[in-house]
Amino acid sequence: xxxxxxxxxxxxxxxxxxxxxxxxxxxxxxxxxxxxxxxxxxxxxxxxxxxxxxxxxxxxxxxxxxxxxxxxxxxxxxxxxxxxxxxxxxxxxxxxxxxxxxxxxxxxxxxxxxxxxxxxxxxxxxxxxxxxxxxxxxxxxxxxxxxxxxxxxxxxxxxxxxxxxxxxxxxxxxxxxxxxxxxxxxxxxxxxxxxxxxxxxxxxxxxxxxxxxxxxxxxxxxxxxxxxxxxxxxxxxxxxxxxxxxxxxxxxxxxxxxxxxxxxxxxxxxxxxxxxxxxxxxxxxxxxxxxxxxxxxxxxxxxxxxxxxxxxxxxxxxxxxxxxxxxxxxxxxxxxxxxxxxxxxxxxxxxxxxxxxxxxxxxxxxxxxxxxxxxxxxxxxxxxxxxxxxxxx
Amino acid sequence: xxxxxxxxxxxxxxxxxxxxxxxxxxxxxxxxxxxxxxxxxxxxxxxxxxxxxxxxxxxxxxxxxxxxxxxxxxxxxxxxxxxxxxxxxxxxxxxxxxxxxxxxxxxxxxxxxxxxxxxxxxxxxxxxxxxxxxxxxxxxxxxxxxxxxxxxxxxxxxxxxxxxxxxxxxxxxxxxxxxxxxxxxxxxxxxxxxxxxxxxxxxxxxxxxxxxxxxxxxxxxxxxxxxxxxxxxxxxxxxxxxxxxxxxxxxxxxxxxxxxxxxxxxxxxxxxxxxxxxxxxxxxxxxxxxxxxxxxxxxxxxxxxxxxxxxxxxxxxxxxxxxxxxxxxxxxxxxxxxxxxxxxxxxxxxxxxxxxxxxxxxxxxxxxxxxxxxxxxxxxxxxxxxxxxxxxx
Numbered sequence: 001x002x003x004x005x006x007x008x009x010x011x012x013x014x015x016x017x018x019x020x021x022x023x024x025x026x027x028x029x030x031x032x033x034x035x036x037x038x039x040x041x042x043x044x045x046x047x048x049x050x051x052x053x054x055x056x057x058x059x060x061x062x063x064x065x066x067x068x069x070x071x072x073x074x075x076x077x078x079x080x081x082x083x084x085x086x087x088x089x090x091x092x093x094x095x096x097x098x099x100x101x102x103x104x105x106x107x108x109x110x111x112x113x114x115x116x117x118x119x120x121x122x123x124x125x126x127x128x129x130x131x132x133x134x135x136x137x138x139x140x141x142x143x144x145x146x147x148x149x150x151x152x153x154x155x156x157x158x159x160x161x162x163x164x165x166x167x168x169x170x171x172x173x174x175x176x177x178x179x180x181x182x183x184x185x186x187x188x189x190x191x192x193x194x195x196x197x198x199x200x201x202x203x204x205x206x207x208x209x210x211x212x213x214x215x216x217x218x219x220x221x222x223x224x225x226x227x228x229x230x231x232x233x234x235x236x237x238x239x240x241x242x243x244x245x246x247x248x249x250x251x252x253x254x255x256x257x258x259x260x261x262x263x264x265x266x267x268x269x270x271x272x273x274x275x276x277x278x279x280x281x282x283x284x285x286x287x288x289x290x291x292x293x294x295x296x297x298x299x300x301x302x303x304x305x306x307x308x309x310x311x312x313x314x315x316x317x318x319x320x321x322x323x324x325x326x327x328x329x330x331x332x333x334x335x336x337x338x339x340x341x342x343x344x345x346x347x348x349x350x351x352x353x354x355x356x357x358x359x360x361x362x363x364x365x366x367x368x369x370x371x372x373x374x375x376x377x378x379x380x381x382x383x384x385x386x387x388x389x390x391x392x393x
Numbered sequence: 394x395x396x397x398x399x400x401x402x403x404x405x406x407x408x409x410x411x412x413x414x415x416x417x418x419x420x421x422x423x424x425x426x427x428x429x430x431x432x433x434x435x436x437x438x439x440x441x442x443x444x445x446x447x448x449x450x451x452x453x454x455x456x457x458x459x460x461x462x463x464x465x466x467x468x469x470x471x472x473x474x475x476x477x478x479x480x481x482x483x484x485x486x487x488x489x490x491x492x493x494x495x496x497x498x499x500x501x502x503x504x505x506x507x508x509x510x511x512x513x514x515x516x517x518x519x520x521x522x523x524x525x526x527x528x529x530x531x532x533x534x535x536x537x538x539x540x541x542x543x544x545x546x547x548x549x550x551x552x553x554x555x556x557x558x559x560x561x562x563x564x565x566x567x568x569x570x571x572x573x574x575x576x577x578x579x580x581x582x583x584x585x586x587x588x589x590x591x592x593x594x595x596x597x598x599x600x601x602x603x604x605x606x607x608x609x610x611x612x613x614x615x616x617x618x619x620x621x622x623x624x625x626x627x628x629x630x631x632x633x634x635x636x637x638x639x640x641x642x643x644x645x646x647x648x649x650x651x652x653x654x655x656x657x658x659x660x661x662x663x664x665x666x667x668x669x670x671x672x673x674x675x676x677x678x679x680x681x682x683x684x685x686x687x688x689x690x691x692x693x694x695x696x697x698x699x700x701x702x703x704x705x706x707x708x709x710x711x712x713x714x715x716x717x718x719x720x721x722x723x724x725x726x727x728x729x730x731x732x733x734x735x736x737x738x739x740x741x742x743x744x745x746x747x748x749x750x751x752x753x754x755x756x757x758x759x760x761x762x763x764x765x766x767x768x769x770x771x772x773x774x775x776x777x778x779x780x781x782x783x784x785x786x
Contacts, residue, residue, distance in 0.1 A: 002509060002510045002511070002563075002600075002660070002661055003509055003664050003667075003668070006509050006663075006665075007660050007663045007664040007667060008667065009664075009667030009670055010663030010664055010666035010668075010670070011663045011667070017465075043462075052452065052457060055452060056449065056452060059448060063439070064445060064640070064641075065640065068440055068641035068642070068643050068644050069435050069641075069642060070433075104645065104673070104674070105675060107673045107675050108673040108674070109673075111672060111673025115396065115399060116395060116396055116399050117395045117396065118395070118396060119395075119396055133670070136671050137673060139671075140671040140672065170394075170395075206394075207394045209395075249461070249462060249675075250461050250462045250464055250676060250679025250680070251679060252497070252675060252678050263394060264394065268400075270404045271395050271399035272399075273402075274396075274398070274399035274400060274402030275396070277402055277403070278399065278402055278504075278530070279504060280501040280502075280504025280530060281645075282497075282501075282642075282645060283643060285497075285643065285645050285678045286644060287643070288678070
């Protein structure tokens with residue numbers, strides 16, 4: 001009587017949700033201190049205090065009819081101009097306020113971009129490991145996901161990419177720093193990706209758009225660089241969220257920045273506006289459009305995440321686990337001690353450890369740990385990880 | 394190279410947008426006082442002062458990690474409980490916190506509901522006149538809009554409805570108080586609608602869901618009643634927005650309240666969660682979830698809108714125009730003096746009057762006036778309306 005696929009999507013609320021609920025039950029049974037929840041990517045660092053100050057200033061100083069009123073569908077022009085200037089100055093990006101479209105976060109940005117680009121049956125390349133919602137967004141836009149493997153460093157397997165490119169390829173999603181691996185594609189890798197696609201475009205006459213999903217762009221360690229894609233490749237757009245950079249994932253605010261040099265940029269930008277409309281987006285939350293545009297100079301206190309990364313990586317490898325060292329974001333992949341990562345995640349639950357199986361992320365045989373957590377929890381979890389490790393010996 | 398339908402949707406940014414831009418150009422040319430903009434449904438009454446106070450209290454008194462953090466996909470349970478209690482107490486609605494799903498406004502609520510309900514080719518009945526985006530949402534959900542005419546009072550034409558019901562009918566959108574007419578379906582009309590659908594469901598075994606889009610529920614005049622649909626009909630859901638009731642249309646906050654007595658309510662609620670996910674919604678803005686739940690007792694100062702309605706209706710009918718007297722919302726339909734409402738709207742622009750042709754709303758031969766405007770503008774517009782009227786004599 002209604003849409004079975006949507007029922008399935010709604011019920012398969014990802015194992016992250018199941019883990020969370022298991023954790024709540026266990027906390028009620030045996031106490032909060034016996035649950036070690038590494039499942040959720042909810043920033044543990046509060047928003048910068050200056051952001052809260054500027055929020056209060058906005059609310060106190062603006063006419064509420066304007067402050068809470070509709071913006072145009074593409075977003076407040078003052079906010080878009082500030083974002084474009086910042087992207088140009090800080091990242092050397094090829095962007096323009098006229099091609100920025102404010103969104104309800106990066107998920108909406110990716111979903112809207114795909115609905116603008118794809119026609120029924122078009123293919124979108126997903127580089128493993130990948131954020132599972134990409135597959136959902138591609139399918140809803142009428143597209144078909146095509147998975148490309150990674151090399152032993154969780155970087156792009158270019159042979160696999162070459163094989164995946166075909167007449168139906170219309171887009172590729174790049175997510176660096178990566179969820180779930182924390183890997184950053186370096187400039188050489190990105191350049192090679194752009195050259196591969198450019199060569200393919202020239203040879204076939206097809207356009208392949210890079211959708212660069214960059215919510216973790218500012219969450220990087222040890223001075224790692226996240227190179228700007230728009231300055232390397234014409235047919236590109238940035239999908240961004242302030243969720244992590246301002247620790248406000250619940251407020252749903254981000255943007256699409258379409259490269260003005262993209263093929264038929266005006267028509268594609270119109271398609272983005274059309275897709276936003278068709279998916280029920282009217283405008284991005286107006287107060288937060290203005291607030292984020294006034295907070296582009298603020299950065300999260302990522303030192304906390306770096307300390308957590310080092311503590312967790314050191315502890316786990318010390319016990320004997322094999323982990324992928326993250327260069328950014330706040331996720332780490334750990335090799336499961338069972339070929340079946342779900343079985344491994346299930347056994348971990350017996351010790352109060354909530355670890356997400358990598359299967360949904362295209363990282364079979366691994367579990368994902370989110371380390372945007374209280375640093376004391378990492379310390380307290382050591383015994384549980386040891387028990388888990390020993391249970392496999 | 395990308396989606397032509399989305400390009401068209403994006404470019405056809407509705408004539409409301411075109412009118413707005415014409416108005417801005419004219420204001421720059423001949424002055425703000427010579428533009429009479431009746432095109433936009435942006436509330437002119439500011440949010441209640443208490444709302445701003447409570448917003449400040451929330452920001453000052455909550456841990457920012459929680460306040461700006463993700464809520465579950467369905468929304469903050471405390472907010473959902475408050476909304477459910479309020480709907481039960483104030484409107485006698487059949488709702489439950491477990492079947493409330495917080496959304497980014499009513500547009501998202503309607504889009505998500507349709508994507509949850511419809512399969513490819515299913516039909517959705519739209520009662521004329523209707524909000525034009527319904528057609529966009531139905532099509533994106535794979536459905537087919539079926540238009541049902543109205544009677545001379547802009548109320549449901551039941552003969553036309555009976556003819557429209559068929560094996561593919563899966564939903565009907567009800568919007569009362571209505572945009573663009575301001576008409577409210579009285580209790581007898583709603584009861585007849587429910588009886589008609591119930592009889593059809595019994596006869597055929599098909600489910601037909603009522604999607605009741607209620608953003609103007611609290612904007613009613615002269616003590617008019619907006620009866621609750623969930624207490625009359627099992628297969629129903631409310632799509633609501635706080636945009637108009639708290640004068641914050643830019644903040645995108647509302648909800649779906651699914652009737653717990655709906656057929657397979659659990660599966661339909663799962664489908665709503667799945668559809669939200671597939672369209673790129675992660676959760677509704679978290680700060681505004683909490684704020685609106687704390688402001689359910691606040692009402693807008695609708696006295697301003699009532700005065701505007703009376704002033705505008707009196708003025709226009711005094712000149713000789715024929716208007717539909719609105720019982721709610723802040724829109725009024727006026728009969729065009731040309732069989733082609735677009736030509737009439739074009740001529741009105743010569744006098745600085747921005748009136749939206751009714752064609753997109755299924756109200757051919759009429760123009761829509763939004764009277765959520767400065768009351769002085771209504772007075773100042775009288776000469777322009779007289780000139781428009783006389784230009785047709």
